[in-house]
Each structure stands twice: as structure tokens, then as C-alpha cells.
Amino acid sequence: MGNMEGLFDARRVAIIGTSRDRGKAGGMIFENLKRYDLELFPVNPKFEKIRDRRCYPSLKDIESDVDLAVICLPAQMVPGALEECVKKRVKHAVVIAGGFSEIGNKGLEEKLKEIIKGSETRLLGPNTLGIYIPEVIDTTFLSVERCKRPGKGSIALITQSGATATVLMDSCSLYNIGFSAFIGIGNRADINENELSDYFSNDKETKAIALYLESFADAKEFLKIVDRMDKPIIVLKAGRSKEGSRAALSHTGSLAESSDKVVEGVFKQHGIVKALDEVELIDYAKALAYSEPLYGDRIAILTSAGGPGIIATDYLQEYGLCLAKLKEETKKRLKEIALPSASIENPVDLTASLTNEDWKSALNILLKAEEADAILALTFFQPLGVDGTLIETLKGKAQKPIVSVSIGSEYTFNVLKKYEELKLPAYPSIERGLKALYILAERGKFLRKKLNSPNE
């Protein structure tokens, strides 16, 4: 069994089934891979050259060793190519094509397993986009025009569905949400979420692991790995409803065996964060990757807009949180810095006439107020008295979690990107901000429990 590192450290990459046609997987993958600092070996017996590069008739004709082979051939031709990988002792092979167990073609998939058995070659897929590591490698067949790639960050994303990954990568790039790695496990004939979760739990770039799964490769093993790791792990387990599990069966051939209630209980017990959809998966991963857990439930809301402060307050109880009751001392300090029209009760409403200085002073007062466990900063940039530089003050304020909400158009949008660069948890809606606080509080509760019963 080869190591996982090899998959992410691959320098010498063969593309088996390279095409001159960008519309074909082999053509697009070659084009995408060319953007990275890799030694590429296009393989296709039909061509001597592809885009000014020497094209090899077969894998064995490549003089150097190959770390990774991306097999872009149709399903029926995959076994032959994989045999060549084994012979050449290629460390990792990524099989892009579908047409295996997900459409009931189990025999063909078994054949792949047979081929690599006992060999030095590990297999990712079949039926996968492969891997994308920002600034390092990209084996996907997605055009960069239509599917933007997110930059470097601290979330590792492992998905069983290529399309889900595509949508997530593209939409995250819009907000500059960064990833340490993206891995599509596809039909996971060999490498599965367990080995990868284990790997990322030890990867220093990764602060949170996010998974999209339709079934578990081995649920018991997964829980063992989760119990060993210190990092937060978030799972979007699709097919939680009866109808959804039937849909999962026809999608990746996954038998979503357990009822949602059972999964929920097990997740809670092991501190696995449950996400219900694509938005929650990334929102929660961000919160946990960027912020310390929240130990407590008392929230101070800092706002410049009364209405949103009330909307946020209305949600608190639903998410197991409450308004911090500010001490007289805290209110006195707020009174000293706030405008006469401001409200110094929680939610602290600085009004739309606020300035950067007002906001910073109020934030510092709330950070020091021990009666508040976390701050929800409803920071709006429509007032001219504040600007985007404001958020730099949030960096390194580790006394307590601060979750920001900023809603607006272009100006706000650019600030939201900046929050990501600074790795500050920020959201474009009030409820999403509150859900992030909820998840941080759940994490805090779990860690406290774990600390108190270490032998569990």
C-alpha cells in the first residue's frame, strides 16, 4: 500500500488518452495540467506531438518514472491502461471515466481492483474528477472559463460527487474561499474518504475537513479515524430522506443504508458536524477552520442597523444561543464612546452615523466584557463613516469568537473577499452568521465533553 503523500506530491504526470480536442476529457485535462509546474507526459498512440510537446505512444515508452497517471480513456479501455501503470510502478492512477459500478457494471470495477491488488499502484476513482490542489495540480476536466478554481486555503474538501464538487469549487471561488485540497473519490474502488480524512487530519495546511458523501465506504473505520483526529470534520450526507436515498442509489450506486436519525445521533456522539446542503457544508467548514470554538452561549450583537439586530436576536434561541446581558460597567464604557442616538443595550446599535473609530472602540469594549462569550458583528458598509479597512482590526482578536455578517452589493462583496483572505468567518446573511455561531458552540460543547471523559 503506497502512501497518500505521493498523490499530492506528484511531479511527473502522465495523461493517458490525451486529446487535441479541448471538448474531450483528455484534451481539457492536459490543458488544465499545463498551468502547473509539473513534468507532463501526454500519452496517445495516434499522435507524435500534442501542442508542441512530445506525445508518447504508451506509458512504457516514457523514459523517466511516473508519479501519477491520469487515465482519460473510456471505461472499457481502463483495465489495459491500469495494467500498464502497475507494470511501470506508477504510484497513483486517477480514473476519470464513469461506466463502472455506478451504472451496475460491477464486474468491470472488480477488474480494476484485481489489477492493482498487491501492486505499488493506488487508484483514485473510477468516475471521478480527480484532484485539485491550488497552485500545485489540477486533474479535472472542467474549463476554467466556466468553473473557476478557488485559491489556497485551509479547508480540505472530499466529495463522492463530481458535480457537487464542481459547483462548490466554482461558487467558493466567487468569494475567495480557499482550499488546501479537493479530492473527488468517485466510486472509490481503492482510495476512500477514510484514508483521505486520516491524511488531512495530519496535514498542517488543513484546518477543517469537509465531506460530501452519499454513503460511507466503511462507517466503523470512519468513526475510528474521526475519534483519533483533533480537527473538525463536517459531513454532508446526501440521501438522508427515503426518496433521496433512492436517488443516491441511481447516482453513485450508494446504498444509503442508515436512517437519518441514526446518522444524526452517531454524528453528535463523535463530534461530526452535520451539514444539510452545499451552503452549510462550506459555511460550517469556514467557521471551524477560521475560528476557535465557542465556549458558552451568550452573544453580544454589534450592529449599525437596528432591524438586522432584531432579526438576529429573533434567531438566537432557535440556535441554542442567547443575548449576553451586558454589565453596567460595559454599558458605561459603551456610553462614553457611542453617539447619543446609539443603543448601548445588547444588540449594541451604533446607528448608521457611526465611524470606523466608533466601531473599533465598541468592538474592543465587547471583547473585554466577560459577560459575552462571542460577538456577532453585523458590519454594514452602506454608511459612509465606515470602510473596508475596518475588518483588519478583527485579525488576531483571539479573546473570543467573532462572526461577521455583511450584506450589500459590489463594495460589500469585495469586503467579503477580504474577510476570506484574512481567514475571518463572515457571511452574507444574518441567519448564516448565526448558524456559524451555533456550530462553533456545538464544537465547544463537544470538546469540553471530550476533555472531561478522555477515555470514552
Add this chain to the structure above:
Amino acid sequence: MGNMEGLFDARRVAIIGTSRDRGKAGGMIFENLKRYDLELFPVNPKFEKIRDRRCYPSLKDIESDVDLAVICLPAQMVPGALEECVKKRVKHAVVIAGGFSEIGNKGLEEKLKEIIKGSETRLLGPNTLGIYIPEVIDTTFLSVERCKRPGKGSIALITQSGATATVLMDSCSLYNIGFSAFIGIGNRADINENELSDYFSNDKETKAIALYLESFADAKEFLKIVDRMDKPIIVLKAGRSKEGSRAALSHTGSLAESSDKVVEGVFKQHGIVKALDEVELIDYAKALAYSEPLYGDRIAILTSAGGPGIIATDYLQEYGLCLAKLKEETKKRLKEIALPSASIENPVDLTASLTNEDWKSALNILLKAEEADAILALTFFQPLGVDGTLIETLKGKAQKPIVSVSIGSEYTFNVLKKYEELKLPAYPSIERGLKALYILAERGKFLRKKLNSPNE
């Protein structure tokens, strides 16, 4: 009592307390108003001219009649200015300043009511942003750099909180979500949500009325108006929690008297759509403004991405919906047009290899399938086989409601704007799409009930 039309038809507008300083309300309002085709009369005894325009020492010095006066003076100076408005028989006065009942200064607000009593002058505010009618008028003191204005559309937005309106206007402009009008009612010393709701229920540009309220001016009257109208009305009633209602009290001085349970029951009975936050308010208004109601609960999901199809299916039951069971005939027709790898079971998954033609054919088949009451179209633009022109086919397909979900970065973002131009309900997340379907189904149920018991 003057008519409401005058407020929206105002051509001759006086700005009482115009300033040369853009940082002051009177300066910014004057600047914003200059963008519109209006006859403006700046009023300020300190200046003879403001930006090359004649400035009047007082309202009475204006030779012509004045339709609307925007009073940009501090609270204490408002009564004097309002008296002048009454004398000059100005039809409507907007009072921007806060410092009245919302901070406990009830006497000063009573004085305003006294002044207009029996006169021809109607009052909007105090403590309000005033009105913004796309392409017609803008009395707000918001800079266009920081707070973009949405374009023309079919939603009328009435809010008690200026900051909520600001955030909503700005964020809606990002997606090109249009409005027929925006009205800030502020402390509603005179004009309130009832009169305005009644007005917009007869306004032909308005297809849905959205309200942000912290309390009702007159709940009984409101329900009477709602019962009379044919248009959908969506209410975000903030202060629904105990803590939230306390926060509302210190924000607009509103006593959020009723428990949320009571409000919920009454809303349901009268067909008022309840929104919990800023996202739901606009999402629901869009769905109801752009789409016919949904009569039934059987949803056909059309997708090019398996995972998102399953996530959507998982949510169906939660929102009182179910997967349509496709007839053999429908599946046969889908089989004829779909790729071999596609799933012709519901969710219908055309896979990422789809083309515009595949998608259009499948949509048409599902539109004709009587076993489906509505379509959830998970339309993703990451695959190169489809493009943004696709959504034009959705226009005028009135056979059944179609709600679209498109998730991604720049390319998708531009398509989302196009959906708005075409007035097609589309959302950037799966759950938001499902909630829109839920709201359309609730509307269908309500209308059916109303039809069956017309005397209720």
C-alpha cells in the same frame, strides 16, 4: 386626507434644509434627487445658490406649487418647517430626522400630528429614509457609491427600519432584483403600512408587496386590507422572540405585543406569507411576483448534477412537497432524448455532458407530464455544453411553476441577473429554491381555500 398617488407622482420637490455638504442628509438628498427628472427647490436661508441652482430662503418664497417637501432639518426644527408646508398646501412632507417617539420624545411627534391635522398635507415619517421609486424619485440620504439602487421591478417594499431597507436595496441591486417602489414608513406619525399596502394592491406595476415591520400600526385594519387584495403580501415581522421584541422597543419604539404563535396563526388564516429574515423576504416576494401559485405538491427535478439533485430531494418532505412519480410514457420520452448515462427517474439527471438541446427537450417533456405539478430546474453552467441563452426558453412557460437554482461564480452570477430581467424565479442555493416552491404551494392552497369559501 390627500391621496397616495401624489406621493409617487410628485414632480415639484422642495428640499428644506439643503446643504452644500454631501456628508449631511440635506446635501446628499439634494444630490440624489438631481439624478431624476424633477423640478427641485432647494431651501436654506444661508445660501443664495447651491450648485448653480437658486436656493430659496423659505418654502413660501417658492413661486410655484410644491408637491413634495423633503424636510432635512434636525428634529427640533421640524415643526416649524411642517407648519410652512401646511400653509403652502404641500401635498406630502417627508421627515428624515430621528429624535421623536423612537427615543421616547412622544410630545414632539404629537406636535407633528397636530400640525397636519385637518390640512391638505400628508406626512411620511419622521425617522425615515423616505421613498425611492426607480427612475422616478429618490429621497434617501444614501450615497450611490456605497448603496446601489435596484432597478424597476414588480416588488413594492415597505419598511419600518431604514437600515433594513438600505441593506435590502443594496443587496438586491447586486442580483438586478427590481422594485416598483420602496417606502420607509419610519415612525409613521401619519402614513402607515395599511394605506400603502392598500395603494400597492391597486398599483399595476406591483405584483407582490413585501413588508418589514416591528409592530403593526393597526393590525385589524391591516387584515381587512389584506383580505380585500388579490396580490400576495409577505411580512417580515421582527421582534418575534421575547428578546427580539425588547430590542424592537429600543429601536423604533415598537411594542411587539403579540406572541409569534398568534401572529403565525393569523398570517396563515389570511394568506399572509411569513418571512423570518431579509433573505426570505425578498426570495418569497420574487417567487410570488414572478410565478403562478403551485397547485399540488409533486415536483419534477431536472438536473445536470446528481449530488445537488439528491440534496434537493432530501429537502422535499421538510417543505411539504414530494417527488413526482414519473409515468412510463414520460420516462420513455426522456429516454429518447437523454444520453445513455442519464437518469430518467426523478430527479432527471442529464449529467454534465448535457447540451442546451437536451435540457430544453427534457424541460418540455416535464412541462407536459401531468404527473408533475412544478419543476425544480437545477441548471448549472459549469458544463460547456450549456450556456446562459438556455434560460430564455423558460419565459412564458406558464403551464406550471418552474423554479431555477444556479450556483457558481461570475458566469452563473450573470445568468442569475438575467433570470431577474426575465422575471423568472431563480436562486443561488438549493434550499432557497425549495423554499420558493414551498411558498408557491402555500399560496396555491390558500387561494383554493379562498375560492371554496368566498364568504369567509
